[in-house]
Amino acid sequence: xxxxxxxxxxxxxxxxxxxxxxxxxxxxxxxxxxxxxxxxxxxxxxxxxxxxxxxxxxxxxxxxxxxxxxxxxxxxxxxxxxxxxxxxxxxxxxxxxxxxxxxxxxxxxxxxxxxxxxxxxxxxxxxxxxxxxxxxxxxxxxxxxxxxxxxxxxxxxxxxxxxxxxxxxxxxxxxxxxxxxxxxxxxxxxxxxxxxxxxxxxxxxxxxxxxxxxxxxxxxxxxxxxxxxxxxxxxxxxxxxxxxxxxxxxxxxxxxxxxxxxxxxxxxxxxxxxxxxxxxxxxxxxxxxxxxxxxxxxxxxxxxxxxxxxx
Numbered sequence: 001x002x003x004x005x006x007x008x009x010x011x012x013x014x015x016x017x018x019x020x021x022x023x024x025x026x027x028x029x030x031x032x033x034x035x036x037x038x039x040x041x042x043x044x045x046x047x048x049x050x051x052x053x054x055x056x057x058x059x060x061x062x063x064x065x066x067x068x069x070x071x072x073x074x075x076x077x078x079x080x081x082x083x084x085x086x087x088x089x090x091x092x093x094x095x096x097x098x099x100x101x102x103x104x105x106x107x108x109x110x111x112x113x114x115x116x117x118x119x120x121x122x123x124x125x126x127x128x129x130x131x132x133x134x135x136x137x138x139x140x141x142x143x144x145x146x147x148x149x150x151x152x153x154x155x156x157x158x159x160x161x162x163x164x165x166x167x168x169x170x171x172x173x174x175x176x177x178x179x180x181x182x183x184x185x186x187x188x189x190x191x192x193x194x195x196x197x198x199x200x201x202x203x204x205x206x207x208x209x210x211x212x213x214x215x216x217x218x219x220x221x222x223x224x225x226x227x228x229x230x231x232x233x234x235x236x237x238x239x240x241x242x243x244x245x246x247x248x249x250x251x252x253x254x255x256x257x258x259x260x261x262x263x264x265x266x267x268x269x270x271x272x273x274x275x276x277x278x279x280x281x282x283x284x285x286x287x288x289x290x291x292x293x294x295x296x297x298x299x300x301x302x303x304x305x306x307x308x309x310x311x
Contacts, residue, residue, distance in 0.1 A: 007030050007061065008032075009032060009033070009034070010035065010042060010063055010087075012034045012063075014064070014171070015169065016106070016215060017064075019169065019218065020032075022216070043090065045093070049090075052091075052094045053098050060100055062092070062104065062106060064087055067173070077135055080136035082136075085140035092148065092159075096157070102226065103160070104160050104162060104222065105144045105162070106163075106164060107144065110137060114130060116128060119240075120276070122234045122278075125146075131271055131272040148234075149161065149233065158230070160225060161235070162221075163237065163277065164222075164237040164238065165212060165277050166181065166182075167213050168182040169296065172303065185202075186256070186297075186304050189252050189253050189256050193257060198260050200262055201263045202262060203269065205266050205270055211241060211276045216291065217289040220290075222237065224285060236279060238276070238279055239293075242275075242276045249262050251293070252301070255294075
């Protein structure tokens with residue numbers, strides 16, 4: 001009987017971790033190892049090293065992170081830098097010292113310089129300053145991606161840094177102090193409908209463009225890259241499609257059935273004006289996303305309704 005690869009999903013309870021688990025449960029080649037924050041404090045180097053040496057995962061997918069939208073990123077940037085950097089570096093170092101066969105580190109599109117040519121290509125990292133509203137988080141992700149690259153260069157390893165676009169979907173965060181664009185819009189527009197508000201006001205101009213990937217597509221892409229990508233440099237993971245915040249909010253309003261006006265407060269920041277990833281490397285691996293944005297948003301709203309029932 002063929003031995004299964006033991007895969008440790010470091011942020012198992014998170015949105016990406018749950019999606020990866022759903023994907024891997026259908027694959028007989030893998031056995032998933034699970035931890036929670038209560039079981040393992042990944043900011044503690046000794047505890048992290050002990051757990052990895054005892055459980056000996058063949059593959060580690062680093063999905064654990066302190067995450068949030070533009071408001072909380074701007075409010076506690078030092079926390080975002082420290083906690084994400086220390087978790088990533090602890091896990092990578094301990095995994096390398098335990099001879100883990102494959103480490104997958106997930107970066108983020110905010111790693112790219114704010115004024116770089118778009119779509120962002122992987123070789124543009126560190127070519128300029130990142131967007132200030134995401135600075136702490138972005139720097140922590142750059143550290144992890146570069147540590148992976150330098151380990152590969154120094155020791156001849158084959159670990160992978162993946163830079164995914166913004167994800168959304170089942171198990172998303174609807175805490176308005178922490179959430180990202182899509183769950184924030186779903187919650188705000190749903191509440192406006194329930195309260196029969198004639199209008200809502202959103203941050204920024206509405207002209208900023210973003211790329212989004214449904215988390216089940218993201219999980220599928222991560223596993224495909226794990227099994228097929230052989231280069232040392234990072235690889236982007238996106239859909240190749242972008243949408244303005246104004247159009248996104250209108251699409252979500254249509255799905256929810258909200259008919260009020262959508263206004264924008266231009267005194268509030270947009271963040272970076274445009275953010276889309278180059279998919280050239282991904283296309284060579286013959287992988288494409290399957291869930292359209294509109295279909296994904298419909299599924300996300302169903303998930304939010306289920307979340308409300310459980311709350």
